[in-house]
Amino acid sequence: MPFSSLGFLPALLPVLLRAIAEKGYLAPTAIQAAAIPAILQGRDIVGSAQTGSGKTAAFALPLLHQLAQAPADAKRRIRGLVLVPTRELAAQVGEAIVSLAKYLPQRVKVAVVFGGVSINPQMMNLRGGADIIVATPGRLIDLIDHNALKLDQVGMLVLDEADRLLDLGFGEELGRILALLPARRQNLFFSATFPPAIEALAASMLTDPLRIEVEAVKQAEPEIVQRAIEVDPSRRTQLLRHLVQTEKWSRVLVFVATKHAAEIVADKLRKADIEAEPFHGELSQGKRNQVLQDFKAKLLQVVVATDVAARGIDIAQLPVVVNYDLPRSSVDYIHRIGRTGRAGETGIAISFVSADTEAHFKLIEKRQKMSVPREQVAGFEPVEVQTPNAADPAGTGGIKGKRPSKKDKLRALAAGK
Structure with missing residues (x-):
């Protein structure tokens, strides 16, 4: 299946295909082929795919497609918001979106914001507005508190690696951000795993979402x-x-x-x-x-x-x-x-x-x-034997999710085990 069959408007297809070719994409990946047509139709998405599967382009191309159809605005308003868990991923996603937007008829301004650096240059960069924000939640909240940006015009929200966002303790920040977004918007939700907290978040955010799962192994x-x-x-x-x-x-x-x-x-x-x-x-x-x-x-x-x-x-x-x-x-x-x-x-x-x-x-x-x-490698053959581990008597190996919780230990104690 070629990119040209995914539903892009004919007027925009040549410039998007040119940028896609420069990125070295020969054909859509599984996540792109499944997600792009649905996103272009306005559907909410819940996507699961391994690292390196091409999910950034899966949401970036439809977002750019929507922005290219919007009338020119003298004051840029944030139409797309991408939330990511780490600084490196923010920079990577921002770079990918910029490269895919380079041949669009109207320049798309992408602002990448994250903590660990001075907030002042980021505030200066936002004075003229932006079309797309790629952000870590903590720094985004800081910028909102400084009145550097508003989220009332966001039409598409992307949560990339949502499980990591919660693992890193961004639940409270996510709640604040969601409260500032317009009720009518498109939501794209990507996560490697779907524990109960992630399922609950997805259920609260999404409307009749299309679920896409790409097998990792x-x-x-x-x-x-x-x-x-x-x-x-x-x-x-x-x-x-x-x-x-x-x-x-x-x-x-x-x-x-x-x-x-x-x-x-x-x-x-x-x-x-x-x-x-x-x-x-x-x-x-x-x-x-x-x-x-x-x-x-x-x-x-x-x-x-x-x-x-x-x-x-x-x-x-x-x-x-x-x-x-x-x-x-x-x-x-x-x-x-x-x-x-x-x-x-x-x-x-x-x-x-x-x-x-x-x-x-x-x-x-x-x-x-x-x-x-x-x-075994010659000269490095092991000589040690396994030692008993009091913290892991069941022999689970310490794998997350298998060790007894505090409640499990209290129940065992109450049962006289």
Whole structure:
């Protein structure tokens, strides 16, 4: 199915197709083919698709299509609002929308706003108004409180990675923002997972939505070679250094559990003459931007990142992802390995598995209906054995959602267990 058959107006089709071709899109992805015609018809959407599936273009193209049909307005009013959980994702989405809008007959002003940087330049940029705002909720509320913008003319609201918006504690900000929007608007809701809180939010926002689900694992499996290497925790950094050097990886994204681990691992790699930098939430926005820029330019060989900070990282032709620390959930596992193997490229996803994390990884395999053979690297064979974990007597491996809650523990205590 070509883009020309998705319902765009003939007058706008040539300029949109030109921008689409420059982005390298040969044909619509599954999420684009399903969502774009429905959005153009004015439907609300609930979409589920993996990272790298093309969902940004799925909502950006219809939004631009609507803006191009609106009469010219001397004072720009915000017609489209895209809410995202992280700074990096905001910058990525804003850049994608600008590139898709470059050939439209009327210039579209896209304002990208997020915290961690001075609010003053963002306020100055909004003095002439904007057509589309891409924002993290906290900074958007700050700008509203400074009377820098109004949301009373928004015709399309997009929540991108809605589950992360709630995970990061933006529920209160979302409530304030929704109260400021016009009652009549189109809502597009994208989320990787749909726990009860997300379902409740969708039910309160959407009117007769079209549900679109694109299977994540089936898309990822043919493009990503998954490996699980057994290693003692104390030797993971040495093994990582060995693999980077012997397998001659040009760029590697390494996931760790904490900001402290990101700093330590990156420092040890630098001492081994490997160009590496940490990437986490306590870095300044300028530093984070510089790390991403250097990584994309191949000036850095390794970036050691936490999950939250890495949300929104989109590196073309990233060959390798390493789970130095295993993710807490199987969903996070898919998000992590989805950073490689994009756009038809083959990628490698390696997980370091120790005796104490074997149960954890088995649960990830079970939930994703996969089996990854264990392997060992000569000179790094593990010697440690599993130790009892009082915090995890059921042997769940620490997977999020499987550990007993406080209420579960109180019930067990009351039952005399």
